[in-house]
Amino acid sequence: MRQLQTNDFLPLEVPVGVSGRHIHLCEEDFAALFGPGHELTVYRELGQPGEFAARETVTLVGPRGVLENVRILGPVRAHTQVEVAMTDSFRLGLKPPVRESGDHDGTPGIAVVGPAGAINLPRGVILAARHLHIEEELARSLHLHYDQLVQVWVPGIRGMILNNVVIRSGRLELHLDTDEANAALLSSGDKVKILRP
């Protein structure tokens, strides 16, 4: 393959946001785990406006193993969803597929335990599909559109080109899970580039 040139890239640098394993909870599941009347409290604001890591954590119990202190991301959502890295899934003993957020057909479930109780989540455990958030105006100026798949270039000794990165609305940020970030030696805030489609 020929060497990449400046003109092969879109003219912007994209910051990386690494997502550790986490859970989104619906109102009903949150109440079952933490007790009625309890509210999520903000531990840290996230890159996307309005989203936050909560102080509250849960325990995930899979057929093979347990993950403790799994962070809840707020605010509450319409459906509970567990996002783990493949490394985590081996520890739990699950084989979740790569899915976009909210696409839960055929995904495994898991037991989730909080301080006030446990739930048997029937489905909703996924490996999150990597995606690139971008503001609407910026996307338009770059001739990108939502749901488009692009390629992302990562520099360095573990440099790579990631295929099938889906464009999503939001504040400019490439979301990777911990396996992807560690494979590419990336940390949150590192910069990558988009190959011109």
Added chain:
Amino acid sequence: MRQLQTNDFLPLEVPVGVSGRHIHLCEEDFAALFGPGHELTVYRELGQPGEFAARETVTLVGPRGVLENVRILGPVRAHTQVEVAMTDSFRLGLKPPVRESGDHDGTPGIAVVGPAGAINLPRGVILAARHLHIEEELARSLHLHYDQLVQVWVPGIRGMILNNVVIRSGRLELHLDTDEANAALLSSGDKVKILRP
């Protein structure tokens, strides 16, 4: 970037070999951990001729955490070397660099514990640089040479192109660590392709 065509690839499929965290031990360190006179016993033959996973395991103790049941790979070597994934390194509390086998300058050490004793390894913990083993004759026929860096193409929903894959002697196999394999949804035996240099 234009779509890749058949002619962009070298005409062969390369099986993947995923390396979990492991340790290579020198004679002296092996004796200190398992007692004098003890011999490594074969648990499973590996892809490269003569190499094997041993029944014997050790415990790695880092400044932040512990990894138990870490497999020894045999036979014994001239220098002890610990190979972990970046995910493991966070659990241990170390920041090992990406290195080729045997290149230990400036790498961190770690405490290693076996059934007969412990050693304080002064250095030798690395993230293994991904590499592609290939037989001499096959390399020659493909106009590849040892130490050359090539790009490897991975198919699928988490498809990618891996840069900086170094060519090494041995039986045809792409060696990745667990972070790289999990990021690319690859398991041992899966097939990848080499981009024509």
